[in-house]
Amino acid sequence: MIEWLVPEASTYARDIDWLFTSIFLTVGFWFLLAQAVFFWLLFRFRRRDGVPAQYITGEEKAEKRWISIPHALVIACDVFLIAATVMVWRNVKQVLPPADETIRVIGQQWAWTFVHPGPDQQLGTEDDVTEVNELHVTNGTVYHFELTSKDVLHSFSVPAFRLKQDAVPGRIITGWFQPTTIGQYDIQCAEICGIGHALMPARLYVETESAHAAWLRDRQA
Amino acid sequence: MSHDTAAHAAAHGSVWRRWVFSTDHKVIGCQYLFTGMAMAVIGGLMSYVFRMQLAWPDAPVPGYGVVSPGEYNALVTNHGSIMIFWVAMPVLIAALGNFLIPLMIGCDDMVFPRLNRLSYQIFLLSALVLLGSLAVPGGGFGGAWTSYPPLSAKGAYNLTPYGAPLWLVAVALEFVAFLLGGINFVTTVMNARAPGMKASYIPMVVWMIIIASILFMASVGPLVAGAVMLLFDQILGTRFFDPAGGGDPLLWQHLFWFFGHPEVYVVLLPAMGIVAEIITVFSRKKLFAYNTVLLTAAGTGVLSFLVWAHHQFVAGIDPRMAHLFTVTTLLISIPIAEMTFVFIATLYGGSITFPTPMLFALAFIAEFLIGGVTGIFLGSSGTDIYLHDTYFVLAHFHYTFFPIAIIATFAALYFWFPKMFGRMMNDTLGKIHFWGTVIPFNFIFIPLFITGMGGDHRRIYSYENFPMQMTPFLQELRIVATVSLVILLLFQVVFLFNFFWSLFRGPKAPANPWRANTLEWTAPSPPPHGNFATMPSVYRGPYEYSVPGRADDYWPQHVAN
Numbered sequence: 001m002i003e004w005l006v007p008e009a010s011t012y013a014r015d016i017d018w019l020f021t022s023i024f025l026t027v028g029f030w031f032l033l034a035q036a037v038f039f040w041l042l043f044r045f046r047r048r049d050g051v052p053a054q055y056i057t058g059e060e061k062a063e064k065r066w067i068s069i070p071h072a073l074v075i076a077c078d079v080f081l082i083a084a085t086v087m088v089w090r091n092v093k094q095v096l097p098p099a100d101e102t103i104r105v106i107g108q109q110w111a112w113t114f115v116h117p118g119p120d121q122q123l124g125t126e127d128d129v130t131e132v133n134e135l136h137v138t139n140g141t142v143y144h145f146e147l148t149s150k151d152v153l154h155s156f157s158v159p160a161f162r163l164k165q166d167a168v169p170g171r172i173i174t175g176w177f178q179p180t181t182i183g184q185y186d187i188q189c190a191e192i193c194g195i196g197h198a199l200m201p202a203r204l205y206v207e208t209e210s211a212h213a214a215w216l217r218d219r220q221a
Numbered sequence: 222m223s224h225d226t227a228a229h230a231a232a233h234g235s236v237w238r239r240w241v242f243s244t245d246h247k248v249i250g251c252q253y254l255f256t257g258m259a260m261a262v263i264g265g266l267m268s269y270v271f272r273m274q275l276a277w278p279d280a281p282v283p284g285y286g287v288v289s290p291g292e293y294n295a296l297v298t299n300h301g302s303i304m305i306f307w308v309a310m311p312v313l314i315a316a317l318g319n320f321l322i323p324l325m326i327g328c329d330d331m332v333f334p335r336l337n338r339l340s341y342q343i344f345l346l347s348a349l350v351l352l353g354s355l356a357v358p359g360g361g362f363g364g365a366w367t368s369y370p371p372l373s374a375k376g377a378y379n380l381t382p383y384g385a386p387l388w389l390v391a392v393a394l395e396f397v398a399f400l401l402g403g404i405n406f407v408t409t410v411m412n413a414r415a416p417g418m419k420a421s422y423i424p425m426v427v428w429m430i431i432i433a434s435i436l437f438m439a440s441v442g443p444l445v446a447g448a449v450m451l452l453f454d455q456i457l458g459t460r461f462f463d464p465a466g467g468g469d470p471l472l473w474q475h476l477f478w479f480f481g482h483p484e485v486y487v488v489l490l491p492a493m494g495i496v497a498e499i500i501t502v503f504s505r506k507k508l509f510a511y512n513t514v515l516l517t518a519a520g521t522g523v524l525s526f527l528v529w530a531h532h533q534f535v536a537g538i539d540p541r542m543a544h545l546f547t548v549t550t551l552l553i554s555i556p557i558a559e560m561t562f563v564f565i566a567t568l569y570g571g572s573i574t575f576p577t578p579m580l581f582a583l584a585f586i587a588e589f590l591i592g593g594v595t596g597i598f599l600g601s602s603g604t605d606i607y608l609h610d611t612y613f614v615l616a617h618f619h620y621t622f623f624p625i626a627i628i629a630t631f632a633a634l635y636f637w638f639p640k641m642f643g644r645m646m647n648d649t650l651g652k653i654h655f656w657g658t659v660i661p662f663n664f665i666f667i668p669l670f671i672t673g674m675g676g677d678h679r680r681i682y683s684y685e686n687f688p689m690q691m692t693p694f695l696q697e698l699r700i701v702a703t704v705s706l707v708i709l710l711l712f713q714v715v716f717l718f719n720f721f722w723s724l725f726r727g728p729k730a731p732a733n734p735w736r737a738n739t740l741e742w743t744a745p746s747p748p749p750h751g752n753f754a755t756m757p758s759v760y761r762g763p764y765e766y767s768v769p770g771r772a773d774d775y776w777p778q779h780v781a782n
C-alpha cells in the first residue's frame with residue numbers, strides 16, 4: 001500500500017509495507033462486514049406500520065453469543081497482528097545487524113549535520129567528513145547512525161527508508177538502515193521544533209560505491 | 222404546585238442573578254454550552270486558515286492574509302487545544318453532565334451548586350487567558366497541543382516568551398475547573414438519586430459521564446505536577462526537562478500521555494452514552510446487554526491507563542517497551558469493538574425511525590468505526606514507525622474526535638434541545654445540516670489518510686521545501702480536503718440559524734416529544750428551577766421499550782405500573 005505512493009529504498013521498507021498491507025486486509029475485512037451489517041439492519045428494521053419492535057434484553061446466554069463470537073474473532077486477529085508486529089519491530093528497531101559504517105546525525109534548530117568517519121573508519125578523528133543538510137550514502141552498505149540533538153526534540157525521518165527516530169538532546173540513540181535503491185530522497189524533520197520546523201529539509205543521496213568514493217575524495221580535496 | 226412557586230420565586234430577580242450568578246445546574250450547563258459553541262467557532266475558523274494555507278501555500282488566505290510559519294504553528298496548537306479542552310470537554314462533560322445528571326437521576330440540583338458555579342467561572346477565565354495568549358508580544362504558543370519540552374520550556378527555543386506560559390496557565394485553570402465539576406458529578410450521582418433509582422436503573426449517559434469524570438480525576442494529577450514543573454522551567458529557569466541541567470525531556474512525554482490517552486476516553490465515553498440513549502429511543506428497543514456495556518466501559522477506562530507509551534514508540538524509549546505497549550493497545554480493540562457490537566445488536570429487531578438526532582447518532586457509529594480500525598495501524602509499533610506524526614495519524618484521530626466532539630454533540634443537541642429550551646428545532650433544516658456535515662467530513666479526512674501514507678508530516682506550514690511531497694497528486698488531495706472543509710463550515714450556518722431561530726420562534730415542545738423513558742422527560746420543557754413539580758420515584762430501568770403486553774411501546778421509569 002505505501003510503496004504505491006513512496007518508493008521503497010531500504011531493506012526493512014518492505015517489511016513495514018508488508019505489515020501495513022496485512023493490517024489493511026485484516027481490519028478492512030471486518031470493517032466492511034460491520035458496516036454492511038449495520039446498514040442492512042437499518043434497512044431491514046426501519047419502522048413499518050403494525051410491526052412492533054422486539055423485546056430483547058441481551059442478558060441471556062444465547063443472546064450474548066452475538067457479542068462473544070465476534071469477540072473471539074477480534075482476539076484471533078489481534079494475536080496475529082501482534083505476532084507480525086513483534087517480528088517487524090525486532091527487525092527494524094531492536095536487533096541491529098553489524099555495521100559496515102557508523103555515521104553521526106545531529107539535529108538542531110533548523111538544520112541537520114551528518115558526520116562520516118572518513119578513511120580511518122573512526123568517528124571523532126581529524127579526517128571526519130561533515131556535511132550539512134545533505135547525506136551521501138553507499139547503496140547496499142549497512143549503516144548505524146548515532147542520533148542526537150543540540151537543542152530541542154527533532155525527528156530524523158526518511159520516508160523512502162521507512163525510517164523515523166526522534167532526536168533527543170542529552171541522549172545518543174543508535175539505529176540502522178541499509179539502502180537498496182540508488183536515487184535522491186527527502187529527509188524530513190518529523191517532530192515540531194519551532195518556527196523553522198518546515199524549513200529543515202535535507203537531501204539524501206544513495207549512490208553506487210564508486211560514485212560515493214568519488215564524492216568522498218572531492219570532499220577531502 | 223407549592224414547589225413550583227417557590228422555585229419560581231427563587232429564579233426571580235435580576236437577569237444578573239438569574240443568568241450570570243445562577244447556581245441552577247441547567248443555567249450552568251447552558252453557560253458551558255454557549256461558551257463551548259463560541260470556542261468551536263473560533264477553533265473551526267482556525268482550521269479554515271491553516272487548511273487554506275496548505276492547499277494554496279503561496280496565496281494569502283481570504284479574510285486573514287499571509288500565514289507566517291510562526292502563526293501557522295500557533296494556529297495549529299491552539300486549534301487542537303481549543304477543540305479538546307474548550308469544546309469537547311465543556312460540551313460533552315460539563316454542559317451535558319450539568320444539564321442531564323440531576324434531571325436524569327431525579328433530583329433538584331447538584332449537591333454543591335456553588336462549587337458548580339465556581340467551576341464554570343474558572344473555566345471561563347481559562348478560556349479568556351487562552352484567547353489572551355494569542356494577543357501578547359511574540360504571539361500565541363506554537364509548540365503543539367502536546368507542548369513537548371525543551372521546545373516549550375524556553376522562550377529562546379519557542380520564541381513565544383509570553384504565549385507559552387499563558388497557554389500553560391490556561392490549560393491548568395481548565396483542569397481545575399473540571400476537577401471541581403467532576404467531584405460534583407460523582408457525589409451527586411452517589412447521594413442524590415431519586416427513590417428507587419438503583420445503580421442498574423441509571424441511564425447509560427449518566428454512567429458514562431461519571432466514569433469519564435473518574436478517569437479524568439485519576440489521570441490529571443501527574444500532568445498537573447508536570448505542568449507546574451514546566452511552568453517553573455519557563456519562568457524560573459529550573460531545568461526539570463532540560464538535559465543540560467540534568468533534566469529529562471522524555472519525562473514530560475510520559476506525564477503528558479499518561480493523562481493524554483485516558484483523555485480520549487474521557488470524551489469518548491459520554492459520546493457513547495449519548496448514542497446509547499438516542500438509538501434506544503428511535504429504534505424503540507431495549508439497550509442490548511446493559512451490564513456488559515457498563516463493565517466494558519469501566520474496563521476500557523482501566524486499560525486506557527496502560528497504553529500511553531504507544532505515542533512514544535519512536536521517541537527514544539527502550540525499544541523492548543514497544544512490545545508491551547503494542548499488546549495493551551491492540552487489546553483495547555476488544556472493548557471498543559464490543560461497544561460497537563452492542564449498538565448494532567440494539568438495532569436488531571427494532572422499529573427504526575430517522576429524525577435528525579438519530580441520523581447523527583447513527584453517523585457516529587459508522588464514522589467512529591473508521592477511527593477505530595485505523596487506530597490499529599498506529600497501535601502496531603511496526604507500522605507506527607512510518608506513520609507516526611504523519612497526516613495518517615491526523616486523519617485517524619480526527620475520525621475519532623470529530624464523531625465524538627461534533628457528531629455526537631449534534632446528536633445530543635438536537636435530541637435534548639426541546640427539554641433545554643422548551644421548543645422544537647426544525648427537522649428539515651436539521652437533515653440538511655446533517656448531510657452537509659457528514660459528507661464533507663469524509664472528503665476532508667479520507668484524502669488526508671492518503672497524503673499521510675504519501676509521507677506528509679504534520680505541523681508543516683508548507684511542503685514546498687520537500688520535492689517528494691509536492692507531486693500534483695498530493696497537492697490535489699490537499700485541495701480536496703480544504704474545499705470540503707469550507708463546504709462543511711458553510712453548512713454550520715444552517716445549524717446556527719436553526720438553533721437560534723428555534724430558540725425564540727420554534728414550536729413549543731411538549732414534555733416528552735420523543736416518547737422516551739428517562740426521568741428528564743417527566744419534567745416540564747424547559748424545567749423550572751428545582752426541576753420537578755413532584756419528585757419522581759423510579760420503578761425500572763431506563764430502556765424498557767416495546768415491552769410485550771403493554772399498550773404503549775414505552776414505559777417511563779417513574780410510572781408505577
Ligand code: HEM
Binds near residue numbers: 268626681
Ligand atoms: C472542522 C474540522 C476540522 C478540521 C478540518 C481539522 C483540521 C486539522 C488539521 C489540518 C490539523 C493539523 C495541521 C498541521 O498539523 O499542520 C489539525 C490539528 C488538530 N486538530 Fe483538528 N480539525 C478539525 C476539527 C477538530 C476537532 C473536532 C478536534 C477535536 C475535538 C480537533 C483536534 C485537533 C488536534 C488535537 C490537533 C493537533 C494539534 C497539534 O498538532 O498540536 N480538530 N486539525
Ligand SMILES: [Cu+2]
Binds near residue numbers: 107154155190197
Ligand atoms: Cu527539527
Ligand SMILES: [Cu+2]
Binds near residue numbers: 196
Ligand atoms: Cu522539526
